[in-house]
Amino acid sequence: xxxxxxxxxxxxxxxxxxxxxxxxxxxxxxxxxxxxxxxxxxxxxxxxxxxxxxxxxxxxxxxxxxxxxxxxxxxxxxxxxxxxxxxxxxxxxxxxxxxxxxxxxxxxxxxxxxxxxxxxxxxxxxxxxxxxxxxxxxxxxxxxxxxxxxxxxxxxxxxxxxxxxxxxxxxxxxxxxxxxxxxxxxxxxxxxxxxxxxxxxxxxxxxxxxxxxxxxxxxxxxxxxxxxxxxxxxxxxxxxxxxxxxxxxxxxxxxxxxxxxxxxxxxxxxxxxxxxxxxxxxxxxxxxxxxxxxxxxxxxxxxxxxxxxxxxxxxxxxxxxxxxxxxxxxxxxxxx
Numbered sequence: 613x614x615x616x617x618x619x620x621x622x623x624x625x626x627x628x629x630x631x632x633x634x635x636x637x638x639x640x641x642x643x644x645x646x647x648x649x650x651x652x653x654x655x656x657x658x659x660x661x662x663x664x665x666x667x668x669x670x671x672x673x674x675x676x677x678x679x680x681x682x683x684x685x686x687x688x689x690x691x692x693x694x695x696x697x698x699x700x701x702x703x704x705x706x707x708x709x710x711x712x713x714x715x716x717x718x719x720x721x722x723x724x725x726x727x728x729x730x731x732x733x734x735x736x737x738x739x740x741x742x743x744x745x746x747x748x749x750x751x752x753x754x755x756x757x758x759x760x761x762x763x764x765x766x767x768x769x770x771x772x773x774x775x776x777x778x779x780x781x782x783x784x785x786x787x788x789x790x791x792x793x794x795x796x797x798x799x800x801x802x803x804x805x806x807x808x809x810x811x812x813x814x815x816x817x818x819x820x821x822x823x824x825x826x827x828x829x830x831x832x833x834x835x836x837x838x839x840x841x842x843x844x845x846x847x848x849x850x851x852x853x854x855x856x857x858x859x860x861x862x863x864x865x866x867x868x869x870x871x872x873x874x875x876x877x878x879x880x881x882x883x884x885x886x887x888x889x890x891x892x893x894x895x896x897x898x899x900x901x902x903x904x905x906x907x908x909x910x911x912x913x914x915x916x917x918x919x920x921x922x923x924x925x926x927x928x929x930x931x932x933x934x935x936x937x938x939x940x941x942x943x944x945x946x947x948x
Contacts, residue, residue, distance in 0.1 A: 613654060613670065616709040617642040627651065631674045646703040647678040656714060659781070663788040665810065666719045668712055668748065670778035672702030682773040684831035686759045691772075698759075703776040704752055710778045713747045721746055722785030724802040725810050727753050727777065729842060731802045752776050755806040756826055756837055764808070764900050769827035771808075771837065781810050790814040795853055799846035799889075806840045807899065815853060820845075820906045826899040839868070839879070839897040841904045846889035854908050860885045863909040868897040877902055912937045 613624040617640070624638040631637055631653040643650040651673035659665045672678070679692065679699035691698035704710075709730070721735050721744055728750025736745040758764060759772030785796025792815050803813050807824035814821045822841065830837050851858045866881035879897035883890055894904050915931035922928075927943050 613638060613640070613652075613713075614711040615640045615643050615705075616711070621711065624652070629675050637673050637675055643708065644705050645672040646680070646705075647672055647676075649673065649676070649678075651675070652704065654712075658719070663812070664719065664784040664786075665725075665781040665812075666714075666716060666784070667781045668714055668778075669780075670704065670710060670712065672704055674701050678702045682757075682759070682831065684759060684770060684772050684833070686772055686831075688759050688772070691759075698772070700757065700773045700775065701777075703774070704778065706754070706776060707751065709749060709751045711747065711749045712778065712780075713745065715745050716743065716782075718742045719744075719782060720784045720786055720796065721782050721800045722788070722791065722796045723783045723813055724748070724780055724800060725783060725812055726750060726780035726802065726804045727755055727775075727806065728780060728804050729753050729840070731804055731842065731844060733800055733802055733844070735800050746782065748780050750778070750780070750804070752778050753804065753806040753840060755808065756830060758808045758827065763827040764825045766900070767828060768833075769900060770829035770833040771827045771831045773831060783812060788812065790816070792853055795849060798849040798852045801845045801849050801889075802843060804840075804842040805904070806837075818854065818907055820853065822904045823901065824899070824904060825901040828898060828900050836898050839895065839899060839902070841868075841894040841897075843892040843906065844889060845892065847885075848889075850890055857911065858908060862890075862911070864890070864892060865905075865907050865909050866892060866894050867905045868894055869903040869905055871901055871903065915939060 614621045622640055624640040627637045627639050629637040635653040635655045638652050640650050652670050653673050655669040657667050681697045681699055732749040734747040754776045756771030757773040763769030785791050803822050805824045807826045811822050811824050826837055864883050868877040868879040870877045877897050880895045883892045918931040920929050929941050
């Protein structure tokens with residue numbers, strides 16, 4: 613593992629100590645976490661819950677007992693308690709990109725779901741059949757924990773605590789039935805968000821959906837938790853999902869769907885095409901449990917039955933207009 617500190621990658625080294633559950637502790641010189649230390653714990657585990665996800669997590673060390681209180685000040689029956697208050701683990705330094713490389717002998721890297729921004733993903737096939745080496749780069753997003761599941765759907769629900777960890781899960785498409793079967797071995801696509809828990813993408817009826825859930829308010833109960841969604845879809849994968857007509861100049865509709873009304877919530881969507889494929893995002897939306905939906909827009913047809921008439925000092929152009937399409941016309945004569 614590495615962290616990007618002072619404009620260079622700093623390699624982590626194992627300390628030889630283990631944290632809760634046997635996680636390994638690492639030191640990254642120059643890192644300043646919430647506890648002012650440069651120590652992180654790393655967790656590498658396979659989760660099976662009807663599907664298979666290979667989870668990779670980095671978080672501030674717990675070996676020395678640093679456990680801050682929940683920002684909400686709330687108390688539940690299941691939390692870890694110190695000094696009669698619920699406590700959490702320490703957070704990683706804000707705004708720092710981390711890089712993690714892992715090897716898997718069999719997990720098929722179909723899609724990555726993470727709590728990271730600006731994800732860069734590299735997948736290498738190894739000589740052993742089914743084996744891969746995966747490198748994940750990203751900056752941990754700040755998300756909120758849930759003290760009571762009812763807070764997710766309550767209009768005045770608020771979070772229990774704030775988390776900032778490197779958290780990513782690789783989905784094996786062979787065991788996950790909500791993606792297009794013929795696309796599970798195409799280049800890996802990624803989805804990221806700052807919601808609660810892992811959100812797994814679904815592809816149905818030509819739409820790539822991600823249901824994201826979190827309380828409407830942050831732990832202080834006053835400030836709204838503002839949503840962040842990012843996705844990166846390689847061109848080859850996009851063509852498999854939506855058809856061969858998808859190209860570098862394709863456009864996408866990006867909607868944050870309100871589950872109560874079925875209509876779109878206010879959001880700031882964007883998409884661009886880069887050397888690695890489509891970079892898609894939606895920001896500035898609110899929770900509790902909306903669905904971020906991505907689907908290609910139909911490619912507009914060229915104007916039909918175009919007629920051009922010229923007279924002294926004027927040019928008249930007419931054509932059959934397609935509803936919902938904007939057109940522009942340019943006339944050039946010589947250098948004018």
